[in-house]
Amino acid sequence: MAAQESSTLPSLSLPDGATVPRLGLGTWRMGERKTSAAREAQALMLGVDLGMTLVDTAEMYGDGGAEEVVARAIAARRDSVFVVSKVYPHNAGRKTAISACERSLKRLKTDRLDLYLLHWRGRIPLAETVDAFEQLRRDGKILRWGVSNFDTRDMSELFALPEGQRCAANQVLYHLGERGIEWDLLPWMRERHVPTMAYSPLGQGSLLRDPKLSAIAKRLAATPAQVALAWLMRSPDIVAIPESADPEHIRSNRVAASLRLDRATLGALDAAFPPPTAATPLAII
Numbered sequence: 001m002a003a004q005e006s007s008t009l010p011s012l013s014l015p016d017g018a019t020v021p022r023l024g025l026g027t028w029r030m031g032e033r034k035t036s037a038a039r040e041a042q043a044l045m046l047g048v049d050l051g052m053t054l055v056d057t058a059e060m061y062g063d064g065g066a067e068e069v070v071a072r073a074i075a076a077r078r079d080s081v082f083v084v085s086k087v088y089p090h091n092a093g094r095k096t097a098i099s100a101c102e103r104s105l106k107r108l109k110t111d112r113l114d115l116y117l118l119h120w121r122g123r124i125p126l127a128e129t130v131d132a133f134e135q136l137r138r139d140g141k142i143l144r145w146g147v148s149n150f151d152t153r154d155m156s157e158l159f160a161l162p163e164g165q166r167c168a169a170n171q172v173l174y175h176l177g178e179r180g181i182e183w184d185l186l187p188w189m190r191e192r193h194v195p196t197m198a199y200s201p202l203g204q205g206s207l208l209r210d211p212k213l214s215a216i217a218k219r220l221a222a223t224p225a226q227v228a229l230a231w232l233m234r235s236p237d238i239v240a241i242p243e244s245a246d247p248e249h250i251r252s253n254r255v256a257a258s259l260r261l262d263r264a265t266l267g268a269l270d271a272a273f274p275p276p277t278a279a280t281p282l283a284i285i
């Protein structure tokens with residue numbers, strides 16, 4: 001059960017057959033200050049070198065600054081990185097999504113996104129966004145598209161649209177302390193083979209200060225972050241995207257991929273962080 005280095009990260013297949021590692025890299029707080037950009041890019045490069053080749057960003061993060069940091073990190077290794085970016089809901093119209101994507105591509109210094117997500121649902125009709133995403137896909141500017149912060153009702157609405165079922169993933173808040181999606185969204189997505197991307201998998205760091213998690217981690221000779229990530233990675237259809245600009249944290253998070261949680265540990269985690277017993281509105285940050 002002890003955490004050990006392992007050479008390959010577990011991966012999952014997207015609906016179109018592309019493979020992605022189940023542990024990636026977040027970038028929300030990156031690109032906000034020019035003075036930190038080099039360190040942040042170095043951190044992402046380290047993560048990619050360690051096999052965490054899925055990088056999640058968005059036009060929103062650092063007002064485009066995070067995408068510029070990602071550009072620095074992937075410049076010499078674009079083909080080995082799976083780049084995810086997101087469009088603001090107010091930019092998700094039939095024409096505006098095309099120009100937003102082109103701006104993202106420019107900042108990322110690449111010719112295509114591996115996955116483009118609608119960041120959250122806004123006022124623009126979903127059908128328009130899907131049309132724009134499909135246009136971008138036909139033009140080769142994105143290889144596939146998905147959504148973020150969609151609850152079960154949003155997903156049902158999406159799937160009822162022509163081509164709505166091309167959705168390759170839904171990125172939602174999911175970690176030990178926030179298990180609401182297990183009630184209905186996760187089963188709904190599983191039934192339709194739509195992978196889940198778990199954002200804020202460490203509860204933005206606050207989960208790591210939970211004494212119950214620390215006690216369980218101590219028993220496993222692991223860190224709270226490793227247990228939180230290993231818990232998410234227990235499911236074959238979940239990609240966790242922790243963010244860190246600290247090389248030690250990145251190395252340590254990578255080790256979580258080889259931490260196996262036995263039934264007793266999973267039971268202890270369920271007791272400390274109970275699964276939902278009723279439907280709750282989708283939690284969003």
Ligand SMILES: NC(=O)c1ccc[n+]([C@@H]2O[C@H](COP(=O)([O-])OP(=O)(O)OC[C@H]3O[C@@H](n4cnc5c(N)ncnc54)[C@H](OP(=O)(O)O)[C@@H]3O)[C@@H](O)[C@H]2O)c1
Pocket residue numbers: 025026027028029056057119148149171172198199200201202203204205208225226241242243244245246248249250252253285
């Ligand atoms: N779709 C959406 O609406 C949405 C919303 C939120 C987030 N996201 C995505 O999900 C990513 C991750 O979520 P997040 O950034 O909110 O939170 P998170 O990954 O849960 O937590 C990040 C925090 O944890 C710290 N950390 C990371 N590894 C650690 C370790 N091993 N030990 C101790 N501390 C550690 C980081 O600090 P250090 O830098 O010091 O390591 C940072 O403060 C984001 O970057 C973004 O890409 C998407």
